[in-house]
Amino acid sequence: MGTAPVEAKEQVAMLTSFAANMAVGANTGVPIGYARFCTENARDCGAGPSGHADGGKVVLTEANFAQLRQVNEDVNRRIEPMTDLDHYGEVERWAYPADGYGDCEDYVLLKRRTLIGLGWPADTLLVTVVRDHKGDGHAVLTVVTDRGDLVLDNQEAAVLLWHETGYRFVKRQAQDDGDKWVSLGDVLAPLTVGRY
Template structure:
């Protein structure tokens, strides 16, 4: 069994063992105009790598019939986020698509223990879904680093705001506490569609 597949099995056990189960928040219970939530725009183009990934993982790129606005962030759910983020970041060796797959962009689950930034995000998303999180609150997101290069993270919509799980920073931060410019993310209604993100900030945190 690969390190990644073994971790998914562990994530299922984590979700089943959680004594406090978080119920999803209703949209009318969360103030999505709060700056802790990244403002979303309309439907936009899907990244090339995501489009190709969806062709081979169609069941994971479809409408979410039970979409929720956000997940209530209990202590148990926070512990799951921290553990998933730490374990995936430790278990996977970062390598670019050009170096590993010999192509500019390729999204895949890092079953063999190697992956690019979007592969880290996909692994975390899959592990959290296995632990019982609603897929509509786990959104792969494309950002731009301060130096201008593209990057991908996992945005988690909670009642405390949009939290970012990042392979370049072990901390879990609210989206507007990170040094990135946010461009687009998966739609909550349909994992196979993407929406623009409207980043209103004019001053960004200094790059690492």
């Protein structure tokens, strides 16, 4: 416990300002599971730009980096992985993991809601679809910062810069309109987002 502030300080120091944010492309299709989630949870979707003066990027500090790590660890620890098919009897369903079970996008939704509740701007917390190390569809939460785009992932305890994950980034929410999605370069979008 006593080393957490030191670790956060060291980790933030290692995130240099030249660490790139992702290059975004043209608008692309919204994942079906996300569209359904937004129909059922309209107030949790569609946030536009927050109007903060830092150009749509969180200024990363030791304190807020430690908070990101804590939220990532807490949600990863609280939720048991379970496929949508096993959980809901459906191939693809995005939902808050109220019963303690969920797959990758459910972790992402809870992390996003938790961080917004802690005061993080919604337009810097972007649901993102990737291909994981096995080539499977997977969802992570991207946090847009002045030190680069950070990734919160249910398969990883550490908060990493996007290019350190080894994932292929497919698409994510548009920063200026959470109901729209933008391409991130990988044209092979998965049919479903994830198994866990």
